Amino acid sequence: MKICVNLRSAIVAFFTVLMLVSGSFFNVVFAQPVTAPANIEKLKQMKVSGTDLNIPPVPQSGKTADAIRANLKKVNLPPGFKIELYAIVPDARHMAVAPSTNMLFVGTRKTTVWAVTDRDSDGVADEVKAFAPSLKFQVPNGVCWTPDGFLIVAEHNRVLNFPAAEFFYEGPDVAVIEVVPQGKLIPVEEESYNHGARTCRVGNDKKLYITLGQPFNVQPREKLKIFDEWGIGGIVRMNAFDGTGREVFARGIRNSVGIEINRKNGDVWFTDNQTDGMGDDIPAGEINRATKAGQFFGYPWIQGKTRITEHGYDKDPLPANITAAEVLTEAHAADLGLTIYTGKKFPAKYQGGIFSAQHGSWNRTTPIGARVLFTALKADGSAGKTEVFADGWLNPETRQYSGRPVDVANLPDGSMLISDDFAGALYRVTYVGEAPAKTAQR
Ligand SMILES: [Ca+2]
Numbered sequence: 001m002k003i004c005v006n007l008r009s010a011i012v013a014f015f016t017v018l019m020l021v022s023g024s025f026f027n028v029v030f031a032q033p034v035t036a037p038a039n040i041e042k043l044k045q046m047k048v049s050g051t052d053l054n055i056p057p058v059p060q061s062g063k064t065a066d067a068i069r070a071n072l073k074k075v076n077l078p079p080g081f082k083i084e085l086y087a088i089v090p091d092a093r094h095m096a097v098a099p100s101t102n103m104l105f106v107g108t109r110k111t112t113v114w115a116v117t118d119r120d121s122d123g124v125a126d127e128v129k130a131f132a133p134s135l136k137f138q139v140p141n142g143v144c145w146t147p148d149g150f151l152i153v154a155e156h157n158r159v160l161n162f163p164a165a166e167f168f169y170e171g172p173d174v175a176v177i178e179v180v181p182q183g184k185l186i187p188v189e190e191e192s193y194n195h196g197a198r199t200c201r202v203g204n205d206k207k208l209y210i211t212l213g214q215p216f217n218v219q220p221r222e223k224l225k226i227f228d229e230w231g232i233g234g235i236v237r238m239n240a241f242d243g244t245g246r247e248v249f250a251r252g253i254r255n256s257v258g259i260e261i262n263r264k265n266g267d268v269w270f271t272d273n274q275t276d277g278m279g280d281d282i283p284a285g286e287i288n289r290a291t292k293a294g295q296f297f298g299y300p301w302i303q304g305k306t307r308i309t310e311h312g313y314d315k316d317p318l319p320a321n322i323t324a325a326e327v328l329t330e331a332h333a334a335d336l337g338l339t340i341y342t343g344k345k346f347p348a349k350y351q352g353g354i355f356s357a358q359h360g361s362w363n364r365t366t367p368i369g370a371r372v373l374f375t376a377l378k379a380d381g382s383a384g385k386t387e388v389f390a391d392g393w394l395n396p397e398t399r400q401y402s403g404r405p406v407d408v409a410n411l412p413d414g415s416m417l418i419s420d421d422f423a424g425a426l427y428r429v430t431y432v433g434e435a436p437a438k439t440a441q442r
């Protein structure tokens with residue numbers, strides 16, 4: 001009954017939004033999208049696309065699942081914590097846990113957004129299938145929620161908003177609003193296969209924040225102006241339903257692939273990936289905090305404490321008013337998704353602190369990363385100590401990965417999910433207490 005009420009209110013909300021944005025809605029009805037043009041236009045008018053109603057599920061048992069479970073035995077966690085396979089999800093990247101049902105959506109750097117459902121509420125997903133398969137996504141890496149439960153999907157160069165995604169996902173056709181039409185998030189000439197994965201969050205101000213990586217190792221000087229105007233190498237924010245009011249929120253960022261809001265004070269936290277080719281140990285990776293709009297985070301003149309030499313930026317005087325990183329992480333570990341733990345089941349020291357995923361290096365003499373860090377937050381909202389929370393997906397002897405963490409997310413029951421795009425899986429971390437959990441044995 002509750003679901004029916006929710007569904008009805010979601011549909012009402014959807015049409016309300018349609019009316020609110022009807023100007024832009026009808027303007028774009030007959031416009032482009034590069035891929036599957038007919039289908040998105042049909043879905044925007046709540047018409048069926050003709051896509052097969054049966055969406056094939058991803059097998060959740062068998063050899064792959066067994067191998068992943070075996071690999072998880074090598075993962076190290078603090079005493080009392082347990083990690084288990086939650087779901088097989090190919091290319092799993094950033095996660096958006098549904099506010100009111102036992103499910104989540106998972107972005108990829110390919111063409112699929114996955115819908116993952118735990119139908120029997122036992123803490124393991126039972127069903128993984130493509131979300132909105134009648135649409136063709138392009139690098140739909142970024143997924144996040146509006147406060148009223150509309151799902152945002154931030155692609156490389158388009159942003160979509162799905163009202164009532166939690167209820168429509170059972171079929172191939174879902175209600176959709178184009179927040180930013182294809183080719184309008186960045187200029188089409190600036191599209192790139194490098195640093196093209198977006199991440200998003202809706203802030204306490206209800207605006208949609210999107211990270212925009214700049215596509216170079218270090219951007220050439222002739223790109224500075226246009227990147228500045230568009231917020232490439234930065235974070236932009238806009239109305240989450242029609243993309244209006246867009247502005248550049250933060251600048252001076254190389255390639256952020258992780259953003260989180262501190263709901264207590266509205267701070268915007270984000271990771272920044274380090275410059276390649278400057279040696280094994282510099283520059284540091286960064287975890288940053290933006291406390292207001294308009295802050296400048298130093299790139300490409302400085303990263304961590306290292307002046308950037310490519311294109312001679314180190315010869316320039318250091319720009320004024322650089323907001324320094326809150327946390328410097330080891331070079332090349334590739335800091336990606338981060339989330340503030342909002343549950344109550346982990347020990348007190350973890351509550352309200354930041355968990356962040358490191359994907360692991362690809363170009364370091366001694367590989368590093370493939371782990372999850374924990375950073376405590378102080379009472380004033382700044383970062384305290386950072387420590388390794390989970391590692392063991394990288395074998396230092398063979399230099400081989402058995403997994404590469406991408407993102408971290410809260411589940412409503414106080415457990416935590418970690419996504420892994422190498423193994424193609426989601427893991428669930430629970431706190432079972434330091435004494436042997438006898439009640440868990442059967
Ligand atoms: Ca289940």
Ligand SMILES: [Ca+2]
Nearest residue numbers: 297298303304
């Ligand atoms: Ca910086």
